[in-house]
Amino acid sequence: MTTPRVSFEFYPPRSVEASFRLHETVQALAPLRPEFVSVTFGAGGTTRKLTHEAVSAIHRTTDLKVAAHLTCVDATRAETLEIARGYVAEGVTELVALRGDPPRGAARFEPHPDGFADSCELIAALRETGDFTIRVGAYPDRHPEAADDLADVRWLKRKFEAGADAAITQFFFEAETFFRFRDACEKAGIDAPVLPGILPIEHWANARRFAERCGAKVPQWLDDAFATAARDGREDLLAIAVATELCSNLIDGGVEHLHFYTLNKPNLTRDVCHALGVTPEAALRDVA
Template sequence: MKTPNISFEFFPPQSLDASFRLWETVRELAPLDPSFVSVTYGAGGTTRELTHDAVQTIHKHYGLNVAAHLTCVDASREDTLAIAKDYAKTGVTDIVALRGDPPKGAAGFVPHEDGFSSSVELIEALAETGDFNIRVGAYPDPHPESADLDANVAWLKRKVDAGANSAITQFFFEDDTFFRFRDKCEKAGIDVPIIPGILPIENWKGVRKFAERCGTEIPNWLNDAFEKAVRDGREDLLATALCSELCTDLIDGGVEDLHFYTLNNPALTRDVARALGITPRVVLQDVA
């Protein structure tokens, strides 16, 4: 089996304990030599400054290629592009361009009166600068706001036509979900890399709730397996085995890149990477 390129997603801390957890996660996973790492925005743009600080710190102190999430929520076009330009000045030229989730309690996304109305508009503006490698989101299961999977593919095509260089998918549970989506994208003329998003399941109850909210299909066998594993105290063991198997099946199907949603917890991601033959890069230092 060919060793894949890997990348990681982190989220910015909102407390002292969360800060320690983030930096411990980065410290543990950085030696696995990821091709890039990304840092998310909170719903409604609530972590904008925290995201900016985390991006700059990871880039400066760990020497990693950082892709900063940038959304259209609650900000003018001018302010959004100013954030992007500030990233570029400090050497951060990868952007994950997203529409973004509305603030908690909001009925749906409402554009800022002077802001971008969609991710496509944001991508077009970023592409016009010529400064960025633009990554976007993709949905291998029907998005809650889409009519069907074909609508997901059509929207991704619009983002690619606007200037996106690659796409990262929402997490999914079965390899056929990704391959079906990839085939549809190829038929639609989408020719940029589509990187599968991988979620090692730390807490099945929480993941199931999130999957239901974002439209990710939950196979009956998976729910049954985790309910039994939780009863037996083997949840982490099952999570590592299933995630490793999913990644192996994807690699066997021609996938070369995997993007892990770490949830700022390094253990499961590290264990899955080890199962795939990815080991920490050892840096030799001068010895007196």
């Protein structure tokens, strides 16, 4: 099996304890030499300042290439582009450009009167600056707001036409889900990189709720497997096995780069990477 390239997503800490946990997560996963790491943006723009601080800290204290999430939510065009220019001034030129989720309690996304209407407008404005590598979101399972089964493919094509360089998918549970989406993208004329997003399952009930919110389909066999594992006290072993098998199937299908949603908990992600041959020793050999 070919050893994949990897990248990791973190989220910004909201407390001192969480800051230590983020630091420990970064330190635990940095030896695997990810191609990049990213820091998320909270729903409704709630972590704008925290995201900036986390990105700046990782950029300042490590040699990792760090990408900042940037959304259209609750900000004017000028404010959003000012944030982007601030990243450039610090030497951060990687962005994940997203429409963003509506604020908690809001039924749907409503653009700011002076803001970007959607991710395509944001991407186009960022591309005009010429300063950034721009990654965007993609949905292999149907997004809750999608008009039909191919709407997510059409939106992704528009994002690439606006100037995106690559896409990262929402997580999914079966390799065939990604392969169907990849085939649909190729049929639509999309030839840019689309990286599969992998969620090692730290806690099944939480992962299941998250899946329901974002439209990721939950196979019955996975529900049954975690119910059995919970009775036997083997959830962590199952989580490693499930994520490793998913990644192995993706690699066998031609995937070369895996993006892991770490939830600032490094152990499962690190264990899965090790099972795939992504180890500090392998990373050093690749550099040598």
